[in-house]
Amino acid sequence: MNTPALGPEDAHRVVIVxxxxxxxxxxxxxxxxxxxITLVDxxxxxxxxxxxxxxxTASLATSEIxxxxxxxxxxxxxxxxxxxxxxxxxANNKRVLLEDGDTLPYDTLVLATGVRHAYFGHxxxxxxxxxxxxxxxxxxxxxxxxVAFERAERESDPKKRAAMLTFAIIGAGPTGVELAGTIAxxxxxxxxxxxxxxxxxxxxxxxxxxxPRVLAGFPDDLSAYAQRSLEEIGVEVVLGxxxxxxxxxxxxxxxxxxxxxxxxxxxxxRASPAAEWLHAPADxxxxxxxxxxxxxxxxxxxxxxxxxxxxxxxxxxxxPGIAPAAKQQGRHVAAxxxxxxxxxxxxxxxYSHAGSLAQIGKRRAxxxxxxxKLRGTIAWWIWGIAHIYFLIGLRNRLSVAISWLWALxxxxxxxxxxxxxxxxxxx
Amino acid sequence: MNTPALGPEDAHRVVIVxxxxxxxxxxxxxxxxxxxITLVDxxxxxxxxxxxxxxxTASLATSEIxxxxxxxxxxxxxxxxxxxxxxxxxANNKRVLLEDGDTLPYDTLVLATGVRHAYFGHxxxxxxxxxxxxxxxxxxxxxxxxVAFERAERESDPKKRAAMLTFAIIGAGPTGVELAGTIAxxxxxxxxxxxxxxxxxxxxxxxxxxxPRVLAGFPDDLSAYAQRSLEEIGVEVVLGxxxxxxxxxxxxxxxxxxxxxxxxxxxxxRASPAAEWLHAPADxxxxxxxxxxxxxxxxxxxxxxxxxxxxxxxxxxxxPGIAPAAKQQGRHVAAxxxxxxxxxxxxxxxYSHAGSLAQIGKRRAxxxxxxxKLRGTIAWWIWGIAHIYFLIGLRNRLSVAISWLWALxxxxxxxxxxxxxxxxxxx
Numbered sequence: 001m002n003t004p005a006l007g008p009e010d011a012h013r014v015v016i017v018x019x020x021x022x023x024x025x026x027x028x029x030x031x032x033x034x035x036x037i038t039l040v041d042x043x044x045x046x047x048x049x050x051x052x053x054x055x056x057t058a059s060l061a062t063s064e065i066x067x068x069x070x071x072x073x074x075x076x077x078x079x080x081x082x083x084x085x086x087x088x089x090x091a092n093n094k095r096v097l098l099e100d101g102d103t104l105p106y107d108t109l110v111l112a113t114g115v116r117h118a119y120f121g122h123x124x125x126x127x128x129x130x131x132x133x134x135x136x137x138x139x140x141x142x143x144x145x146x147v148a149f150e151r152a153e154r155e156s157d158p159k160k161r162a163a164m165l166t167f168a169i170i171g172a173g174p175t176g177v178e179l180a181g182t183i184a185x186x187x188x189x190x191x192x193x194x195x196x197x198x199x200x201x202x203x204x205x206x207x208x209x210x211x212p213r214v215l216a217g218f219p220d221d222l223s224a225y226a227q228r229s230l231e232e233i234g235v236e237v238v239l240g241x242x243x244x245x246x247x248x249x250x251x252x253x254x255x256x257x258x259x260x261x262x263x264x265x266x267x268x269x270r271a272s273p274a275a276e277w278l279h280a281p282a283d284x285x286x287x288x289x290x291x292x293x294x295x296x297x298x299x300x301x302x303x304x305x306x307x308x309x310x311x312x313x314x315x316x317x318x319x320p321g322i323a324p325a326a327k328q329q330g331r332h333v334a335a336x337x338x339x340x341x342x343x344x345x346x347x348x349x350x351y352s353h354a355g356s357l358a359q360i361g362k363r364r365a366x367x368x369x370x371x372x373k374l375r376g377t378i379a380w381w382i383w384g385i386a387h388i389y390f391l392i393g394l395r396n397r398l399s400v401a402i403s404w405l406w407a408l409x410x411x412x413x414x415x416x417x418x419x420x421x422x423x424x425x426x427x
Numbered sequence: 428m429n430t431p432a433l434g435p436e437d438a439h440r441v442v443i444v445x446x447x448x449x450x451x452x453x454x455x456x457x458x459x460x461x462x463x464i465t466l467v468d469x470x471x472x473x474x475x476x477x478x479x480x481x482x483x484t485a486s487l488a489t490s491e492i493x494x495x496x497x498x499x500x501x502x503x504x505x506x507x508x509x510x511x512x513x514x515x516x517x518a519n520n521k522r523v524l525l526e527d528g529d530t531l532p533y534d535t536l537v538l539a540t541g542v543r544h545a546y547f548g549h550x551x552x553x554x555x556x557x558x559x560x561x562x563x564x565x566x567x568x569x570x571x572x573x574v575a576f577e578r579a580e581r582e583s584d585p586k587k588r589a590a591m592l593t594f595a596i597i598g599a600g601p602t603g604v605e606l607a608g609t610i611a612x613x614x615x616x617x618x619x620x621x622x623x624x625x626x627x628x629x630x631x632x633x634x635x636x637x638x639p640r641v642l643a644g645f646p647d648d649l650s651a652y653a654q655r656s657l658e659e660i661g662v663e664v665v666l667g668x669x670x671x672x673x674x675x676x677x678x679x680x681x682x683x684x685x686x687x688x689x690x691x692x693x694x695x696x697r698a699s700p701a702a703e704w705l706h707a708p709a710d711x712x713x714x715x716x717x718x719x720x721x722x723x724x725x726x727x728x729x730x731x732x733x734x735x736x737x738x739x740x741x742x743x744x745x746x747p748g749i750a751p752a753a754k755q756q757g758r759h760v761a762a763x764x765x766x767x768x769x770x771x772x773x774x775x776x777x778y779s780h781a782g783s784l785a786q787i788g789k790r791r792a793x794x795x796x797x798x799x800k801l802r803g804t805i806a807w808w809i810w811g812i813a814h815i816y817f818l819i820g821l822r823n824r825l826s827v828a829i830s831w832l833w834a835l836x837x838x839x840x841x842x843x844x845x846x847x848x849x850x851x852x853x854x
Contacts, residue, residue, distance in 0.1 A: 044573065044845040061488040063842035071843065074620040081621075083577040083845075102581075135846050146471065150510040154529075193501040194508075395833050395841065399826065406822050414822065415490035416498065418471040418510075419562050
């Protein structure tokens with residue numbers, strides 16, 4: 001097949017690879033510019049990743065946090081959405097290579113390809129300790145969590161049953177903390193009346209962190225509060241212990257084995273292979289080292305944004321790998337492309353940190369606005385309202401708000417479904 | 428592992444296999460009876476099958492029409508829910524055999540194991556023409572339908588593109604009619620603004636029926652109205668033509684091949700192997716021929732309900748394989764078990780037909796209440812309200828109502844997600 005028509009030959013061709021927060025924001029920011037845009041993603045949907053753990057823990061449905069990319073661009077005739085997988089970049093001939101053999105010529109390329117989880121050289125751990133980046137990851141994790149309780153209900157050997165009711169989460173960043181808190185509450189508040197042979201209150205949720213505290217990106221006092229809150233809802237927090245083994249039996253940390261049937265990896269990520277495509281300099285996690293204007297060194301026509309890049313803020317600290325940072329970069333690149341088309345020189349990117357948020361459990365969250373720090377119930381409400389605000393579309397906002405209010409009032413989860421297989425799954 | 432505890436030895440043990448409409452209703456009907464119940468299903472969820480086609484066509488989320496069985500029984504301490512697959516029945520020793528080697532002893536057994544699609548001796552057609560019975564079937568079908576449009580968007584060969592934009596639905600019962608109408612509206616109303624290279628109005632939806640009319644279970648005039656309505660929204664209705672071939676290229680009927688990339692099987696079902704487990708008499712579709720009180724011949728302690736059985740109504744016509752019939756049977760069996768425990772003789776089952784409903788598209792439906800026949804917009808509203816009424820739980824009722832009103836007002840679908848794979852899926 002042929003390359004899709006990109007319209008009049010004279011229009012400046014922008015190809016954006018990846019429709020996550022950075023890529024999508026760039027496409028939105030280019031509205032009205034004299035360009036033809038091709039937005040490529042190997043998924044058909046944009047995903048609101050900050051709430052992905054809620055799909056994994058049966059609180060939200062997949063469709064509440066994902067939107068067809070194509071539909072988000074329906075009022076933009078100059079944007080062509082491609083559901084395709086990129087396999088490389090031919091920078092000399094200014095073409096993006098697709099896995100199916102097609103090529104996409106560009107005048108300006110924007111790489112917003114994101115990250116996958118990384119196992120620090122232990123890729124063999126992945127089948128035992130899956131990570132959480134895609135909708136499929138989330139439904140797989142949901143299945144594993146729910147099946148663990150189902151198997152425990154039918155297990156008569158107390159040792160095996162205890163292992164089935166032990167959940168080890170590796171990495172205590174926001175995702176690890178949010179997963180641990182939600183699984184603990186699932187076991188403590190939602191599931192007890194539904195089981196006959198097990199007491200789900202006896203579920204162990206163990207959060208293992210190699211560093212000295214949970215939520216390392218937050219100030220010390222919020223980290224301490226988060227740890228206290230987790231412990232109050234029954235999470236065992238293990239600090240300063242690196243995991244040295246993940247297997248079907250469980251996890252080994254600090255030389256001690258923990259028998260656990262469900263492991264979740266929230267410890268590390270690795271950038272997608274954009275740096276390899278370009279043979280460009282990258283940090284240890286594979287993130288492109290970009291110029292202050294977010295272009296790739298020696299490639300002024302190639303921008304990179306979001307988790308694909310590493311860049312410092314005005315104080316020399318690395319810009320965090322969070323949605324607002326990716327969106328700011330996407331917006332900045334859109335403005336830079338417009339500036340260049342007007343003959344102006346783009347300005348360097350300046351990151352502005354609005355704040356950091358993490359939910360710990362029902363009615364608890366921590367928020368770091370820099371000067372103002374919040375925690376507890378008020379922070380939880382702000383956390384919830386902020387996340388609903390950033391969802392796309394009134395329908396999903398309404399739907400998520402109802403799901404959360406329901407969970408708050410009734411301790412029920414809307415999406416406790418084991419799919420992708422029968423009762424044999426996970427055995 | 429051991430058999431789960433069934434409580435005091437003196438309680439009458441009821442095992443119900445299958446938590447569809449019949450099995451669930453039987454468990455609900457046994458509330459208050461002096462019995463210990465084990466409810467076994469190989470899925471963890473009860474499914475509202477009448478709306479499954481709406482999940483397949485991206486209108487509803489999976490969690491809107493499915494509930495964890497365990498949770499539906501949470502206030503019933505005498506009910507044990509088992510997530511397990513049944514492999515047979517040892518009627519001599521009154522035990523249900525599970526695939527994992529376990530056994531469940533019973534005093535009374537209720538078989539409510541439902542149906543799967545059947546290909547009339549052509550099982551090799553299944554990969555090309557999947558059917559629609561489970562949540563996984565629905566998400567698979569959704570993916571195929573959405574991927575077909577994605578592939579067409581990137582295809583430059585007009586012949587191949589036409590095949591990608593052709594959907595053949597085999598069988599014009601309620602499921603076939605509802606799928607055809609919804610896919611036609613998806614192509615006509617929802618998708619057009621989102622695509623650049625294809626005109627989704629040119630999508631062909633071909634509904635192929637071997638019999639002389641659509642909705643054969645309805646009166647002639649409603650069948651004729653349904654056919655007219657389908658044709659008005661662009662569905663091509665083919666009657667009196669049997670399908671003789673399904674392949675990756677398409678479908679052959681009446682000796683003519685139709686190039687179609689997406690085939691959907693809505694033509695036939697076969698009962699699950701309950702009759703084989705018992706070596707009991709069954710009809711050609713594998714349905715158990717039960718006694719008037721719904722017991723299996725020569726097995727007075729084994730009842731069977733729903734799609735698992737074939738039984739005649741008071742006029743000698745077969746009771747239809749629909750949810751209300753299964754529920755009535757489940758309720759009847761619960762009453763019979765209670766009667767026996769009181770020393771009374773159970774009465775024969777009498778089916779009472781409340782009516783038949785089918786949706787044809789947005790704002791159109793047919794309803795046959797026997798004396799009263801309805802069609803058009805008023806029928807559509809009654810259809811919608813009836814279905815919302817029969818959903819379980821206020822939360823899902825609210826959620827489905829919002830999804831439908833949104834679809835009505837905006838022509839948008841909430842769940843246009845391609846999951847279970849990347850862009851390579853379905854290629």
